[in-house]
Amino acid sequence: MRVVSKKVLVGSPAARIVRISLFAPEISKTAKAGQFVVVMAEEKGERVPLTIVDADAKAGEITLIFQEAGLTTRILGSLSPGDNLHALLGPLGHATQIKKYGKVILVGGGVGAAEIMPVARAMKDEGNHVTSILGFRNKELVILEEELRNSSDKVYVLTDDGSYGDKGFTVDRLKKLLDEGKYDLIYAVGPVPMMKNVSLLSREYDIRTIVSLNALMVDGTGMCGCCRVSVFGRVKFSCVDGPDFDAAGVDWEELENRNKVYNPQEKHACKLFREGKG
């Protein structure tokens, strides 16, 4: 659980996105695309789920990429090589179903670009034609473009304000692609509104769409019920039934509301952390 290396991918006043590699030999041996770990930075800290972006069994390391959004990710982002995490659990969740689909589109919004990386590599290795669509708010926040170009046949980068790549949203590019050609699978990770829009659009074209849901988690093992989501009207737990689900069945409104539940406490904790009182 030692931090082996750390790189700040984005360090702007608006956002900080950090990549860390951890020494976790057991996890690195079995981790597959789509799986995640639950991280506890400190003994009394909360547990946060983070996608395993890369696993190197030879070196015994796993790589995580996260945006500093709440208290725990800020603490994680403040660690240096040589520091230790309090606890790390994984690999958790079902791996993404990787097989030869044909033509696959991966959609990553914001830090979701990191989460589609292992899926892009695995889909490509399986012989799929991979198109990646990456969406960011602006040029400063663009991450992993080159890495995704190396594991995709085609990459489109969009920014909301047009400061880099094409101006617009990921669904705009997705619509163009679906109008122009035939695709066999869409896989999307990112903010809930983005995944919801991808899902609504893909339904019009009748294309199977998988989303990796970012529900709040506590134990990560199916015991607490915190990561509950409704899919086709049935209760599912993201940690043990997911995190991948058929987008067509997800109750997006419920997910959005549940993800906001701890926002006031999160804001308060972050304020204390900034003031050095946390």
Ligand code: FES
């Ligand atoms: S995190 Fe507790 S049930 Fe999934």
